[in-house]
Amino acid sequence: MSGKLTVIGLGPGHESQLTAQASEALASAQILYGYGPYLDRVPERAHQRRVASDNRQETERASDALMQAAHGASVAIVSGGDPGVFAMAAAVCQAMEQGPSSWRELELAIVPGVTGMLAVAARVGAPLGHDFCALSLSDNLKPWSIVEKRLQAAAAAGFVIALYNPISRARPWQLDRAFELLRELLPAHTPVVFGRAVNRVDECVHITPLSSALGAQADMATCVIVGSSETRLVQRPNQAPLVYTPRSLAASST
Amino acid sequence: MSGKLTVIGLGPGHESQLTAQASEALASAQILYGYGPYLDRVPERAHQRRVASDNRQETERASDALMQAAHGASVAIVSGGDPGVFAMAAAVCQAMEQGPSSWRELELAIVPGVTGMLAVAARVGAPLGHDFCALSLSDNLKPWSIVEKRLQAAAAAGFVIALYNPISRARPWQLDRAFELLRELLPAHTPVVFGRAVNRVDECVHITPLSSALGAQADMATCVIVGSSETRLVQRPNQAPLVYTPRSLAASST
Numbered sequence: 001m002s003g004k005l006t007v008i009g010l011g012p013g014h015e016s017q018l019t020a021q022a023s024e025a026l027a028s029a030q031i032l033y034g035y036g037p038y039l040d041r042v043p044e045r046a047h048q049r050r051v052a053s054d055n056r057q058e059t060e061r062a063s064d065a066l067m068q069a070a071h072g073a074s075v076a077i078v079s080g081g082d083p084g085v086f087a088m089a090a091a092v093c094q095a096m097e098q099g100p101s102s103w104r105e106l107e108l109a110i111v112p113g114v115t116g117m118l119a120v121a122a123r124v125g126a127p128l129g130h131d132f133c134a135l136s137l138s139d140n141l142k143p144w145s146i147v148e149k150r151l152q153a154a155a156a157a158g159f160v161i162a163l164y165n166p167i168s169r170a171r172p173w174q175l176d177r178a179f180e181l182l183r184e185l186l187p188a189h190t191p192v193v194f195g196r197a198v199n200r201v202d203e204c205v206h207i208t209p210l211s212s213a214l215g216a217q218a219d220m221a222t223c224v225i226v227g228s229s230e231t232r233l234v235q236r237p238n239q240a241p242l243v244y245t246p247r248s249l250a251a252s253s254t
Numbered sequence: 255m256s257g258k259l260t261v262i263g264l265g266p267g268h269e270s271q272l273t274a275q276a277s278e279a280l281a282s283a284q285i286l287y288g289y290g291p292y293l294d295r296v297p298e299r300a301h302q303r304r305v306a307s308d309n310r311q312e313t314e315r316a317s318d319a320l321m322q323a324a325h326g327a328s329v330a331i332v333s334g335g336d337p338g339v340f341a342m343a344a345a346v347c348q349a350m351e352q353g354p355s356s357w358r359e360l361e362l363a364i365v366p367g368v369t370g371m372l373a374v375a376a377r378v379g380a381p382l383g384h385d386f387c388a389l390s391l392s393d394n395l396k397p398w399s400i401v402e403k404r405l406q407a408a409a410a411a412g413f414v415i416a417l418y419n420p421i422s423r424a425r426p427w428q429l430d431r432a433f434e435l436l437r438e439l440l441p442a443h444t445p446v447v448f449g450r451a452v453n454r455v456d457e458c459v460h461i462t463p464l465s466s467a468l469g470a471q472a473d474m475a476t477c478v479i480v481g482s483s484e485t486r487l488v489q490r491p492n493q494a495p496l497v498y499t500p501r502s503l504a505a506s507s508t
Contacts, residue, residue: 088382129344
């Protein structure tokens with residue numbers, strides 16, 4: 001019997017934001033691998049084994065899961081949000097490319113999910129309604145000089161910017177430095193959205209003008225969305241304000 | 255009684271890729287608005303009214319839905335993929351900003367969904383595994399010069415590029431022009447993924463090197479993902495090839 005590996009996106013956190021396809025894939029796996037807090041979101045099932053690991057152990061997790069699949073098991077790796085966005089799908093593909101040739105013959109399925117920036121955007125309006133980019137602020141996996149270059153290129157070209165992995169204990173200053181760079185290129189009033197745990201009990205979403213945005217407003221589970229010069233903040237009586245980026249850009253505004 | 259407007263993401267097409275939250279929101283609306291082919295995906299319900307409109311009528315659709323909500327109805331607008339990505343959420347926010355003040359007091363909820371690029375990426379591996387951008391190739395809503403500027407900025411800075419609205423009868427040459435520009439900045443072998451109707455009966459996904467990518471390979475429902483210089487194509491025996499962008503970027507490769 002040949003095994004199978006499925007990489008499953010759990011969505012941004014609340015169980016109602018899981019797709020039916022992801023629920024079915026979770027139910028049919030014999031072994032579940034994942035970062036502990038993501039596995040904790042999945043209901044326990046009899047006869048299903050779980051292997052939790054730390055969030056810095058993506059490569060080992062991918063290899064372990066592939067090895068079990070190569071031995072004939074039906075294996076799943078769970079990922080928060082979408083597995084293809086700064087998450088496990090790329091780690092699995094890399095392990096398949098670099099590992100034993102038998103791994104490349106395995107059946108691989110990737111189940112997409114609602115990635116963090118979409119959930120945060122939906123909570124405040126439509127900040128990603130026009131061209132945007134998604135950038136990991138972590139310099140564990142790329143040099144900081146490249147992060148700066150990409151931030152500047154994206155802001156100068158008019159992309160809204162969604163920042164993943166904005167801050168951590170080991171990377172305390174990078175988000176403040178990013179805001180500093182962006183303040184040189186974008187208007188002071190540009191809306192910045194900080195969103196974490198959207199739709200969960202510990203949800204925390206706030207909107208700040210770029211001029212006063214601070215790294216300390218985020219933690220490692222926050223997705224930060226920095227508007228473009230077109231992004232608008234709309235105050236509403238008795239309701240939270242809206243942040244959106246208009247779909248159209250007039251020729252005169254360029 | 256005060257009304258409510260919900261903007262609902264239907265995901266990339268197959269019903270199994272809808273979230274539970276979206277299903278519930280669809281069931282509880284009194285009136286559903288949307289582009290005809292999207293409404294056709296939603297099961298008919300007794301006592302639920304549907305108002306289909308053309309895909310160029312986003313502004314009118316948003317205003318009509320807001321007007322009904324302001325009259326006290328529970329109204330939903332459906333959107334393919336995620337409503338916040340080149341879709342209805344921004345049109346609704348803009349109508350709320352510019353319309354009667356009573357519209358700004360309405361309860362608005364946006365239900366995120368799996369946007370097209372995530373579904374296409376999942377089908378082939380993890381091309382969006384590193385920094386990426388999403389760009390609408392339509393010059394109906396912005397000048398073509400801006401599209402060119404953004405394509406060049408994104409490719410030069412090392413972003414993978416997901417192209418939405420790549421081609422239509424009214425915009426037949428833009429995608430070929432985009433490939434021409436990108437060929438000046440990216441290696442000839444850079445993988446380009448064309449994906450449409452992922453997981454549906456008429457699914458069509460193919461992978462082409464940038465050197466031979468053609469606009470005619472896409473239609474208006476295709477999402478096109480152009481790799482960066484880091485994106486890899488992995489051939490596999492007896493399985494479709496994988497396309498992925500490694501999570502890490504070595505300092506030497508910059």
